[in-house]
Amino acid sequence: MELMEAIYKRRSVRFYTEETVDKATIEKLIKAGTQAPSAMNVQPWAFAVIQDKALLQKISDETKVYLLASISERPYLECYRQIFGDPEFHVFYNAPALIITLAKPEGAYASGDCTLAAQNIMLAAHALGLGSCWIGFAQMSLNTPELKERLGIPKEYTIVAPIIIGHPAKTSPDINKKEPEMVFWK
Numbered sequence: 001m002e003l004m005e006a007i008y009k010r011r012s013v014r015f016y017t018e019e020t021v022d023k024a025t026i027e028k029l030i031k032a033g034t035q036a037p038s039a040m041n042v043q044p045w046a047f048a049v050i051q052d053k054a055l056l057q058k059i060s061d062e063t064k065v066y067l068l069a070s071i072s073e074r075p076y077l078e079c080y081r082q083i084f085g086d087p088e089f090h091v092f093y094n095a096p097a098l099i100i101t102l103a104k105p106e107g108a109y110a111s112g113d114c115t116l117a118a119q120n121i122m123l124a125a126h127a128l129g130l131g132s133c134w135i136g137f138a139q140m141s142l143n144t145p146e147l148k149e150r151l152g153i154p155k156e157y158t159i160v161a162p163i164i165i166g167h168p169a170k171t172s173p174d175i176n177k178k179e180p181e182m183v184f185w186k
């Protein structure tokens with residue numbers, strides 16, 4: 001797939017088939033992530049993968065409980081109160097795989113570097129015919145010390161990008177992208 005086409009056609013995917021994503025493909029996506037630029041070439045990323053459906057369900061359930069309990073600290077999430085209370089809502093949309101990009105405490109731009117890696121993963125997934133979606137809801141819960149410890153994530157690592165991956169069950173709707181606001185062009 002041509003790069004510009006991938007950039008323009010990638011959409012967040014929230015409906016997945018039951019089909020699993022094989023290990024070689026996930027490795028290929030992570031390798032694509034590591035091709036991202038990073039400040040001073042520090043490459044401050046690490047990755048974790050969850051394909052265990054029961055574990056994804058458990059994290060989804062815990063994420064909703066956590067977000068409901070802490071919603072007063074995040075008023076911008078108020079509009080999601082109802083779905084957080086909905087037992088049917090799965091924060092990972094029943095996707096068969098979750099690739100987590102984690103920032104190591106190295107360099108001055110670890111979070112930005114990892115975001116670039118995450119975008120590579122999403123574009124590469126699209127180029128391979130797979131769907132993806134960054135799950136910010138889980139980013140919040142996964143960064144709690146309790147969940148990090150339980151999952152075996154070093155406490156000095158920060159979860160930057162939990163990205164679900166899978167085979168799209170349907171085409172995502174087009175999204176209106178705003179025209180760029182130009183501050184100046186001297």
Ligand SMILES: Cc1cc2nc3c(=O)[nH]c(=O)nc-3n(C[C@H](O)[C@H](O)[C@H](O)COP(=O)(O)O)c2cc1C
Pocket residue numbers: 010011012014133134135136137138172175
């Ligand atoms: C930092 C970040 C967090 C996001 N968190 C969520 C999320 O928790 N759940 C979700 O369904 N989509 C999430 N998204 C996807 C956005 O809703 C999506 O990118 C946006 O609506 C634009 O659609 P597009 O990705 O198809 O261009 C997130 C995206 C980003 C960049």
